[in-house]
Amino acid sequence: MAQKNMIIALVISFIFTGLGIAYAGDVKKGLIFFAIGIVLNVLGMWVHMAFSIISIIFWIYAMYVTYQEVNAVNGA
Structure with a gap:
């Protein structure tokens, strides 16, 4: 799975609650x-x-x- 940018995910989630989670890969949870x-x-x-x-x-x-989702995807 491709690495996800933490800053992009947090900015998306800051503006639209939960959509950063969808960006990280868990679309159902994000929606x-x-x-x-x-x-x-x-x-x-x-x-x-x-x-x-x-x-x-x-x-x-x-x-x-x-934050947790992106760390899980990036293997941190």
């Missing part, structure tokens, strides 16, 4: 994270501010998972 991020953001905008806080925590977690 699930992306969908959950969208749902949490919409709930935060329209339902309650608590969902915005949960969304930020989830976004940070997605960045961490992206």
Whole structure:
């Protein structure tokens, strides 16, 4: 499997929650994270501010998972 660039993966995941995971190779997990991020953001905008806080925590977690995925792909 080809090496993945950590910076590119993290920037993609920073802008679009979870898509850095898809870039790293786990497309299914990346799209699930992306969908959950969208749902949490919409709930935060329209339902309650608590969902915005949960969304930020989830976004940070997605960045961490992206980091782990790229390390796993690159064999580090």
